Amino acid sequence: MPPPRLRGHNAQGDVNDSVDRRTALSRLSAIAAAAAWPMSFLETSASVSEPSVAPLSSGKRLRKIATEEAFSIPEVAAAVRDVVRQGGKNLDLKLLKLIYDAPPAIAANNQQALGGSRDALATTLLPRLLDLDTTRLAEMDASGVDMHVLSLTMPGVQMFAPDRAVEFARLSNDRLRDAVRRHPTRFAGLASFAPQDARAATKEMERAINSLELNGFLVNSHTDNAYLDEMRFWPILEAAEALGAPLYIHPRAPSDGMAAPFSDYRMEGSIWGYGVEAGTHAVRLMLSGVLDRFPRLRIVLGHMGEAVPFWLWRLDYMAAPGSRAALKNQLKPSEYLRRNFAITTSGLEDPAVLRLCIDKAGVDNVMWAIDYPYQPTAPAVAFLESAPLSDSERELVAHRNAQRIFRIAES
């Protein structure tokens, strides 16, 4: 059952939600004060969250389904902290240390000293990742967000030993199912799996769709520096295709074999390395021929397609089928983009880039996302509500494509 704070939410979208937003905002301020977070970390303000013009010309409320929204569970968080403490050269450890293992005194100092900096923000993320019932819903309400499509946050289970990874994927998928059942109009879920053990992964994938009724899968790019075009992962691609469920390839820091130039200036992360890692992964899938083997596989890319739409002309030109001996693709990259991919807007709230993505991938293949809690909700909503889109485009991006691709019930 939804907790009382949800009563203000109207899933039918037939009333003005501005009062709800204002009420939710004062709740959220109270939560932030209790947690000693500056409100700036939430970046939710009335001025931002109230759209200045109606997002749809009909005046109808716009249903907003956010499609790349992160969560964790305490057991996985503790295990990630263990990975951080073991140390190593993997570049993901830089951010993971701030989130999962910043000494409390330093975290508090950081928050004071660094104000609204990204470093300080990182030390506040864990409680918001773990919460599926209070702060998260308050933040959603404050900005009029209907639904989070949840996924186990980076690095998922992919930095654990195989047995542990299999176990934690199962556990986190069960908890995700529980959260969706508690809040069926507010959450959908993308299941985790352990690529380290492809056989176990395919079993869990089947369970996630057929028993847990989740909406797809999410993998955090490489696993032990290997990419999904490698033959040992083909059973995973085959399972996703057979189950008719999309596979979201979320970034992580560049694999060790390409880490060196990203090891300065925090370039391993969302600044630059994430996009290189995930985009490179997508291009490997295109050029390896696996999309010819699994033609109905649907891959979802965040961050406006990880620059693939930008490079598409050149990809088509340089990687035309048969143009080089080493290329295995039977179609042009642009053909795969429209047939086998979907794109979300996470973390790149640029109307010009959105238009480019719609041009290249097709308006039926672009979905809105926030990247909660790494990105603030209110500006992501403002972007969705104000980007220069037609009504039908805005509805597709805001919810219709997500409903179709992730099989989410219409409100």
Next chain:
Amino acid sequence: MPPPRLRGHNAQGDVNDSVDRRTALSRLSAIAAAAAWPMSFLETSASVSEPSVAPLSSGKRLRKIATEEAFSIPEVAAAVRDVVRQGGKNLDLKLLKLIYDAPPAIAANNQQALGGSRDALATTLLPRLLDLDTTRLAEMDASGVDMHVLSLTMPGVQMFAPDRAVEFARLSNDRLRDAVRRHPTRFAGLASFAPQDARAATKEMERAINSLELNGFLVNSHTDNAYLDEMRFWPILEAAEALGAPLYIHPRAPSDGMAAPFSDYRMEGSIWGYGVEAGTHAVRLMLSGVLDRFPRLRIVLGHMGEAVPFWLWRLDYMAAPGSRAALKNQLKPSEYLRRNFAITTSGLEDPAVLRLCIDKAGVDNVMWAIDYPYQPTAPAVAFLESAPLSDSERELVAHRNAQRIFRIAES
């Protein structure tokens, strides 16, 4: 003195050039036949090279300065072949072997068997790289190209031992100056230098501008896997700034420290790796603070800015000054983009991406390029002439920006 074939060219641009193009095209066909190249490698056809509508509404001829045009000299080509024969793990060796050391029989077979493939094309490039007086000018004339801004082709002198690199930079710059003197209305030149020896590099850079009167510099991204933000290269950045001459950062394959995921499907090259390598280089310059130290330094990026314009919103958001302890930048990446960069269109002939670049970098900072002989001339001209630009935008992109940035005389 220009050879006779140049007489048809009109540098003043005050006559209809369609007759010149047709004449030039028949010359070019003869050259291709003599060299046993399929015309498809040149991709110059009358239907492509005659614009269907006038590129300027006034009917005035559009001066076309192409800004990323490659050449070589026999001595450097022989030395690159030696590097290829020594072998090694550097990913550039894959393409370099096709260009500089494909056994003639294999090359001929390739051309027959592979038709117009990129692999086969590579085996035909060397004569066109070495030519500065015949084929090149015929190809320019056939498409109405006024000027090539020439640069020593990838990898320049950057794979040679330092002493040799210094010597070959000097030699190739002398030859470049000679070519510009022979064809002053057809060529300008970007000087080479040897980053392996920064002290010698700055001497050569000074000579290139002050004695040879060249128009700027070009470096092929990393040198021995190191990037220009490293302190040992600062004298080079300082010299470029002091000389008021732009530094073109041309791609090469990803440095060894990020090579692994690019080692399949020829992803190291123009398909994907080039852009990752050069874009990563540019972002390192932005985030390292060197652009605060050298605020008047001008960096030129090819390939529509190597995806930096695509990522700019996210770069500004994630790499705001002071937002992370490891960041050294005092300005936002978008501020550096407009102040310290220029962008060329080489190899990415996509009108939507061109518009994105103009929006992000400013129309004063975008220049046309072909990437001769790696890309065919006629489609690059058709792109320039037909892209949805205003007259003033088209003139800026086609020649005015190049004139200003590279100090090229007005025609």
